[in-house]
Amino acid sequence: MKIAVDAWGGDYAPVEILKGIKNAVFNDLELIVIGSKQKLSPLYSELNMNEDLFPIEDTPQVIEMKEHPAEAIRKKPQSTIVRGVQLLAQKKIDAFISAGNSGALMAAAWFGLQRIADIERPAIATLIPNVDSSTVLLDVGANVDCKPKQLLHFGVMGAEYAKAALNIERPRVGLLTIGEEEGKGNELVKSAYQYFKNRCDFLNFEFIGNVEGHDIIDGKADVVVCDGFTGNALLKFGEGLLEFINNMLFLHIVDEELRKRLKEVWKRFDRSEIGGAPLLGVEGICMVCHGKSRARDLTSAIFRAKDLVEQKMAERIRDGLSHLNCIQ
Template identity: 45%
Template sequence: MKIAVDAMGGDYAPEEIVKGALRAAEANSELHLLLVGQKERIQPFLSGSCPDNLSLVEASEVVEMGEHPANAVRKKKDSSIVVATRLVKQGDADALISAGSTGAQMAASLLGLGRIKGIERPAIATVLPTAQGGKLVLDVGANLDASPEQLCQYGLMGSVYAEKILGIPKPRVALLNIGSEEGKGNDLTQKAYGLLKNAPLNFLGNIEGRDVPFGRADVVVCEGFVGNVLLKTAEGLAGALFEQIKEKITSTALRKLGALAVKPGLKEIAQMMDYAEYGGAPLLGVNGISIICHGSSKSKAIFNAVRVARECVQIQLLEQIKSNLPK
């Protein structure tokens, strides 16, 4: 199995990307990782010779975060994200991973790989930590708007991913809305409700934002604007909460003593909330495995993103999605 890694994408590229790829190569001898990017910038972080299952693929250009995604992808044919996507398209790699511009990765995937037949628009499916373990939310930013039919397609793809990758039997699918009753919401959610209800899904109905952190659904469906706000709010709230906890439990000598007793538990919670543990989010709906990583990903996140990509290839995610779409 070969996985292309965009070595130039992300806030800490190429150093942290290379470190994560090296760690993944050492841990998975059956994998072959292709580090795609500018060799002269990558090689200083390889610490001498490469492992046998890691090689470099030259890409002379880089898509910067401030560039218009579609224009950059069209103009920079030799950029790392375009070359990595081309490797998948040509069959020289089974999946690609990038922590660079999400817009550029989506544009490269759409232009280079195309869409799965029956899917109008792709969706970014991310695992959100909850009180009941990791649950799937999609879309979280691939498309700011969506039609009722597209939301139903998100539910179908998300259900397959939750079952085959997250290991959740008969995933409970819910539509994010402003109320739990049928008939709530705007025109989009009301129409989407009917489609999801009649789809071959374990559909629970509507779910409110406050229910998401409790894990009351395994797959939460929403348009990208709402999903991105939900994700960023959850990240910010978790960070603010941990800052407040740290400040309050260390404010006095007595509390510091008590903090020693709860420290292991807090570490476990922090690990559960760490996006790096989940690696990356698949761009579901494109005709290839494309894993999107957080822009601030470090080596741990890249290592886990390789795991996600490997699992997607192993269970033949594309074929699973295609076979579960209505004929």
């Protein structure tokens, strides 16, 4: 299996990216590093990395975080993100991972890769810790505006991801809104509710109706569906809240034994344990990593990508859609 990683993606690239790649050495896994060979070669020497083991795909351009995604793709056709997607489209690699400009990665993948069946929009799916395991939340940033049918597609994709990542046979899927009762929410949610309800006999999951924010943590749903604007805002708030609580706890707790116990508990909320979020809806595994990813994040993302390739995620989603017959 071949997995390519964008060496220049994220705030701590390229050193932390390379360390994460180095730590992910696995018997049947070939890890390809995408970036400027001239700049990477000295770092290979410093980190004692062998180019025979970690081949470099020489790519001179980098899309910066603040660049407009569509414009950057056009202006920088030899960027690490565009090249990674090209390799995936050409089936020269099995998965591509980047902690760089997520908008550019999404756009490059959407225009550069084939879409799965009737999927109209891709979705970024992330795992949120809950009381028992984790909840799949999507979309968390690929689409600001959505249509009701697209939320149904997100449900299908999220259910298949839950089956693969959480080993759940028939996931419980809910629509995120401001009340559990049918009819609560904006026009998008109310219309999407009817899409789910009218197709219950053909779904590859159990539709449990509307859910609220606290249901994500309670574990009431295995998959929670929303538009990318809502999902991203919710995710960023959660990240900020966790960081605030973590800082406050360790600021006021001085007992070393208690600190050690807290660190063990806090691993459940550690982003680096998850690594990255897959962009679902395209033919191929694209992993979107946090811009602040460090070595452990990248290592986890590589192994998650490997698992999704082995789980044949695109085929799973295609099969899930086929059960809907035709989607109007």
